[in-house]
Every structure is written in C-alpha cells, then in structure tokens.
Amino acid sequence: MDWDNLRYFLELARAGRLTAAARRLGVDHTTVARRVQALEKALDRQLFIRAKAGYRLSEAGRELLAQAEAMESAVASIEQPSLSADRLSGQVRIGATEGYGTLMLAGHLASLTRSYPHLGVDLLAVPRSVRLARNEADIVITLERPERGPYVITKLTDYVLRLYASEAYLASHPPIRSREDLGEHVFVSYIEDLLYSKELFYLDEIVRPRQHSLRSTSILAQQEAVAAGAGLAILPAFAARREPLLKGVLVDEIEFTRTFWMLMPVENKDLARMRVCWDFLREVAASSHDLMMGRA
Template sequence: MHDWDAIRYFLEVARTQRASAAALRLGVQHSTVTRRIRALEAGLGVMLFEKSRANGFTLTEEGQQFFVYAEQVESALLAAQEALSGAAQGLTGHLRIGSTEGFGSTILTPLMVDFQRRHPGITLDIMPVPRYISLSKREADIAIALERPQHGPYLCTKLAEYALKLYGTRDYLDRHPPIHQRSDLSHHTFIGYVDELLFSDRLRYLDDWVQASQVVFRSTSVLAQYQAVLGGQALAILPCFLAAQDSRLAPVLNADIHVSRSFWMYCHEDLRQTRRVMAIWDYLKQAIKLNQDLLLGEQRTLQIPS
C-alpha cells in the first residue's frame, strides 16, 4: 500500500483542483505533485482525476470514493499525533478558522488573540471572508457561517443570534430630513450589498425597507459598507456588534427596524477527537455567550473571558 505522503498529495490536489496550488501548500515543486499522483494512480490501477486546462484536476467516480477513505486516514493520523504529542504537554498544533467577514474581524480575531495567549503552543489562521468557507476542501478546520450546513459529516452548533439595525453618523442625521417613521426613509439614500454577488440570501435584508433606486453605494464587504457609512453620505443596515462599538454612529428607528440572524459553528465530525479543535470550540461557545448582549446591540464593548 502507498505511504502517507502519497495520500497527502492526493488530498491536496483534490481540494485545490490544481497541481500548482497543491505544490504551494505542500512546499514542493509542481512536477513532484504530478509525479506522485501518477504513481498513486498506477499503484491503485485506476484514474483518480480527470485533467483539463479549464477545470484542472477533477475527481473521477473512483477518485471520489478514494477521497472518503483518504480523509479518514488523515483524521486518524492527526488524532493519533495529537494524542501522543500532547499527552505530556499543553495544547499544540495549527488551526484554521473561517468566518463571515464582519464577525471574523470584529469579534473572532480579538477572542482568538486571547485564546492564543492562553495556549501559546497553538498557531492560528483566521480567515474573515465575504464568502462561503468549504470544509470539504479543508479550507478551514472550523467554520462560522450564517446558515447551518444542509448535509455532510459535520459537528454543528448554533453559536449565537445577532441583531442588525439601521445606522447613520450623527452628522448625517443632523444634516438631513428627520426620520420619525418608515415613510421618512424615502427621503434618504442607502448603502448595501451587490445583489448578484451575495453569497447568502440571509444578507438580503435591505429590500424589506427601501427601494432599489435609493441604494447609491454597494459593496460585497460589510467592512467597506461600515466605512462608507462613516463617510456621512448615506445610511446602512449593519450588525450591532460592529456599529454599536462606534460612538460616531447612531441607530435609526431603533424600535422599528430590527433584523435578526444567527451564526452557526461547525467542523468535520472526525475533528471531535482532536483536543485543540474542541478547546477552541468550547472557548468560543463560552466567549460568545458572554457577549450575547453585544451581538444583540444592548452592549457597546467586547468582553474577554476571565
């Protein structure tokens, strides 16, 4: 049977669909990757990938079957390595966490700085991105998303509910017609998402309140929208955990315009056996529970667990 390196090369190519990308992640030459894949296919007597310039390396039916077994081997080896190396010392190893952009930058990052202070043997990649994180391609060990995964071998929990409200700068509100009720919004302009580039329908909330013609500034990034609001030219619906921490912003129609959404945290079921993953899992559940009021817009500062 082939050695672990052959399986590792296979997994990286399957996840990235490019030999060049797999080589970069493995720290080897492109030719080394393609040679190892050819040797693995020859040894197994099957074609694992269909190869083309347009689509790169695409798993065949046999490749998809082998991928399931290869992931099980990978998870078992990682769990064994952690159990043996961590038996006599604190948490060690590397973890990658993918998250929605606003939450990842504003909430997750400072919490993970605190977690790493507690566990200096852990190295972290934090990926706050305005797109879906694929655990099947091992883009991350843990994902925090707006929607619960519909299928897959995942351990999943509802991390928290959070609120969004309409915000503007105090200067904007002083310079423009007063807003006492929803009908007053017709005299104002807004900031929102680029509709055709939305990665989740859970972000499609501005449509409930204003006409499309009133949206004069659009971005795929909630942080860009936040910065645009600070420019004082328009209003935007923003997460309370982002906007409530900034004294320059004030909620508009606070009792009337209120959007509720949820964050879900999930990881591969196999990672339930790894101490470092479960340590971050438990830490985040505790820390987010402590900051539930901030997520709902009833508190203005992030609390770090004691």
C-alpha cells in the same frame, strides 16, 4: 511502534521545519531528524519530501498523519484532566464572516494562542462563505445551517442588525420619523448579485431604495462609508457600537435577527486542538451574548 517517534513525526508535519518542531518539543533539531528517520525505517516508508523550503508530507506521510492524529486524540482523551497547554500543538484554520471574525474573534483568539503557545490559528475573516467541503477551513462560522453533510453543527449565537446613519448625514437631510420617510434617502448596501447568503437580504423588507450612494461586498466598508456620511445602512449592532459617529435610526421599529452556526467535519471532533478551539469559540459567543443582541 514507538509512540514518541510518532510525536516527533506530528510536530514536524505541523511545523514543516526541523528547527520549529525542535523548539516546540524542547529538543535539538538533530533529535527530531533522528526520530523521524527511525520511524521511516520502522515503517519502511518515506514520510517526508525534503526540500530547501522545509519538510513536506509524502503520500505515505499524509496517510500516517490521519492515523497519528487519531492516536494523539485517544491519548489526549485519557489524559484530559492533566492535558497541559505546553502539550497542545498544531494548526487550526477558522473561517468566519468578515465582521464577526474581525471585530469579535481576532482579539479573543490572540488570548487563546497566548494560553496555548504551540497552537497556531489561521483566521479567515472574509466577506464570503468559507466552505468545509472544499477544505478551506477546519471550523467554520456561517450564516446558514447546512441541511446535510458529515458535520458536527451547533448554534453559536444570534445577533441583531439595525438601521444606522451618521449624525452629520441626519442633520443635513430630511427627518426620518417613520418607514415612509426612508424613500427620500440614499443607502449604502451590499452588491445584490454578489451576496453570498440569503440571510443578507433584508433591506428590501423596509424600503426599496431609489438610490444607492455606495455598494460593497464588505460590511466593514459599508460601515466606514456610513460613518463618513454616505447614507443609511443596516449594520450589525455589535459592529456599529464601535463607531461613535453612527446613530441608530427608527430603533424601536427596525431590527433584524440573524444566527451564526458553527460546524466542523465529524472526523475532526476528537482532535484535541479542534476541541479546544471549538469550546473556546462557544465560550466567546456565550460571554458576548448581550453585545451581539445590541444590549451592551
């Protein structure tokens, strides 16, 4: 079997269109079509279903894709010292919590895609758990470490949360000198029956609020509401530092530490594009440690 034909197959499978695959490979689109047809003839199988919207993998194509990616990874392991940015291609979907994905990863991932122009990244930054078991993503950053499963797992980073309010709110409400004073105030928080992780149950550790002025599934929505004077809220320090209207409350008394875990399916660990993204995310976390711990 001609490995070059498999390379053309991989690019077309990832791009979905002849012109996009040809652009990545630096050839004419007719060359891509000819190479894929040669591979189909050699295997005596139809690998793609051709439609107006592009090329979609057939059942035989999906089976070959896993084998071809394993071969690609083996070649990449041998050539690792000389693996160039132009040769790394494909799509990687990363799932993360809304705050971390939006505020910490999005900008860094832009630099990653500039370094690897043929690498495509999907970022799922959502206020819920992204599940590997449902094939929602290739790499997931989550608050809870799975107890079992065929995953590669690493501790990505700790981060701290503190109590915040706007200066305008604090100026127009009773002073807060101790935890006992919190009972006189209103809070912004999560909708408890929609919490997606037990790690987000922390407000009850400091106070049982008499009133919530606003509740939301979104941590970014909570932060916006607090900045607008809606009340007090526990927010990640790495997020709150971006909002100049916020002020820490009882900073010497109230602080929570949580952990982000990163995982991916074991079968992805040897794919070159997964390794590059995995290592990049670890580097971002390491370089942002002081910021995540509220020390920046």
